[in-house]
Amino acid sequence: MVYQISIFLENRPNRLYSVTEALREGNINLRAAMIAEAGDFGIVRAIVDDPDMAFKILEEKNFSVKKTQVVGVEVPDGPGGLSDIARVLGSNDINIIYLYAFTVAGKNMAFLILKTDDNQKAKKIIKEQLGLRTISQRDINEL
Amino acid sequence: MDDDLRFKLLKKNLNYVYARVPHYRKAFKEAGITPDDIGGMKDLPKVPFLYKDDLRKYYPTGILAVEKREVVRYHASSGTTGKPTVVSYTQSDIRTWAQMVADCLRLVGINEGDIIQNSYGYGLFTGGLGLHYGAELLGASVVPTSGGNTQRQVQIMKDFGVQVLCCTPSYALYLAEVVERNGIDPHELPLKIGVFGAEPWSDSMRRIIEESLDIKAYDIYGMSELGGPGVGMECPNQDGLHVWDDKFIVEIIDPKTGEVLPEGEKGELVFTSLWKEASPVIRFRTGDITYLYEEGCECGSTDQRIGRLLGRTDDMLIIRGVNVFPSQIEHVLSKIKGVSGHYQIYVDRKGSLDEMEIFVEMTKDLFNDSMREILELKGQIEADMYAILNIKVKVTIVEPGKIPRSEGKAQRIVDKRVI
Known part of the structure; x- marks a missing residue:
């Protein structure tokens, strides 16, 4: 199985950047990412080289984040x-x-x-x- | 009206509630008085206040001064925590109320045979049935369209040759827009008078409505606890609302100290009913802020006169004529699993209709990568809000921490409406 990182985001400018920048700071490399949107919000799903670290970094930044298989x-x-x-x-x-x-x-x-x-x-x-x-x-x- | 006669009416009502309503008897005793201690109008401030919260305790019959079987109708408005405030009416209450509304309509030149479109909502809300009974008693021809289906309302207005429109001022604005959108020239409609109430509106909004519909627009005041619409009404001078001397005693008080303020000073409106049999109110604190006029009106009336509403003493919002308390919203949210206590209510007027949006924070526990579950949660909150408030609310789920925190009282409401 592969671990995926999912993040709840409001659907407006700059929200994705707040996630990607946090990942850059943590030296996390993205393999793949997609955004699913539903009106006012969306879910970013990403495959990264270190999901545990990515989860930790995003959670510390107070994002709604989940690690799923x-x-x-x-x-x-x-x-x-x-x-x-x-x-x-x-x-x-x-x-x-x-x-x-x-x-x-x-x-x-x-x-x-x-x-x-x-x-x-x-x-x-x-x-x-x-x-x-x-x-x-x-x-x-x-x- | 003669002061002695008014005092007699007051005294009769004080004796009536003291003898029949345990709540008043208890409150009077706690204040150390009986009706006998009230020897003149000047003694009225000795009588304890009645609060909306007091009334809420008497759900579902209301604060009742008669036998239940004597009640011929119930109305209700929203309470502060989800339970509505119920008001009951005897046969005589319904007749007197209708008479009051008929007198209001007559005051602005509405007569027998005039065609009245009543777009106030019919139901538990007092607006619809209140105007309906009053207009019928007057002998006007009532078209009971109730609220909603605006396209059809405009069609009816045109086809029936409606002369008088009764609704909330915001709905009147919306109707005006739809009239225009339909390419109807308002000057060619027989419409001449509007009777608008159930929410505060400004003089600038009045001008817009009057110009866009080519009518004279009058403010009507009321509140379900006081019986409904028809408590106060503007005359053609559009300078303050007349309140019938033989139906109510109006006081303006300092909402903090409870002290009675002199005429002309702004404060909270307090009403004592002189006509209600089933649900009499003695020194009822409305939460509405305005002032009392010092003199009689140029129209010749010497009845008491109040200024148009200037605001509220509490955080009650009026959305499309419906009372909404933030605590009701909190109550709904608290019952939904996983929703954080942080929320914000955002009220705006889109076009001319009030819109309410509630921002709710997504919590970490709540989120599990499923789009469907988030949408279901949003739908559930919207449905629960509708069930309690009876108005459509948009729910927006935001990221954790996105709702501003404050150290003191949370800023729960952002009201962007310009009225």
């Missing part, structure tokens, strides 16, 4: 990669709540971050039915 999958960087995953999860009645992806320079792979209504089962199915490798936090740290 998500599924990380290494997918060959080519057409249909995501479609296979969506298909097997769907046929096993697993709902994807959100997902985002990132690539790393020099590797021919994309990395998917998935939150589903049953992460354990999702991980198992992806491994068994697609033969794909799910990644751990250590993999993220070594990227």
Whole structure:
């Protein structure tokens, strides 16, 4: 499993900066980030090289922050990669709540971050039915 | 009205409440008096005050001076902590109240046969039914549109040839906007008079309403505890509100010391009813701030006259005619798990309608990465607020620590309205 940092933010200028600046000061490197918005507020979700430290820094700064487990999958960087995953999860009645992806320079792979209504089962199915490798936090740290 | 006659009425009412209402008997005893100690108008300040909080204790019948079966109607306004203040009426109370409202309407030249659109809300709120009964008694033709559905209100106003509009002043402004938006020329409407109350409004707002609807706009004063609308009314001179001498005794007091202030000085309005059978009020502290006129009106009336409202002694807000206490909001929030005690109420007027927004802090315990849960929480707070306040409130959830803290009394309310 991969640890994701989620932060509740008001949806207005400069709020994201307050988070990214805190992370910079703590020497935390972002691997991937996404913002989900719902009107007046949003949630920033990020994959970082040191989630424990990132959590600590943000909590000390009084943010509403949560560390959650998500599924990380290494997918060959080519057409249909995501479609296979969506298909097997769907046929096993697993709902994807959100997902985002990132690539790393020099590797021919994309990395998917998935939150589903049953992460354990999702991980198992992806491994068994697609033969794909799910990644751990250590993999993220070594990227 | 003759002072002796007025004093007789007062005395009759003091004896009445002392004999029939345990609350008054107890309060009089605590003050060390009986009605016999009141030998003239000058002795009225010896009588203890009645507070809104006192009335709240008598939920759900109200402070009752008659048998329950004699009550023919109940009205209620919001209380300070969620429980409403109930006011009850006997058959005779309803008749007298209607007569008072009819007299108010007649005072500004509204007559039998005039077509009145009553856009005050009908229900527990006294505005709708109060104006309705008074207008009917006058012999006017009432169109009971109640509040809301403004497009239809404007259509009815035009189609029915409405001559008199009754509603809150902010709703009148909104109606004026919709009239304009519909391409209707207000000069071509038969509308000539507006009777507006239930919230404070300024003379500049009056001018805007009068110009935009091409009418004369009059202020009507009332409060459910005093019976409802029709307690005070402007005459065509638009210079202070007349209060019928045989219905109420008005005092202005220093809200801090409780001392009676001379005419002309600003203070809290205190009313003693001389007509109410079911829920009589003796020296009721309204929380409204204004002053008493020294002289009779140019219109010839010698009845007591009060200035237009200048403010409140407490933190009560009036949003679209509805009384809102910050403590009610606090009460709702305190029942929701995970919500912090920090909140701020922001009131503004968008276009011409009051809007209330409540800022609530997201706590660390509450947040768990789920968008849905935050939206559900927001929806729940909004629904709970609506259930208690009966007005739509927007809830905005903010980051922890974002609501300003203060060392003294928290600044809970930001009121941006210009009235």
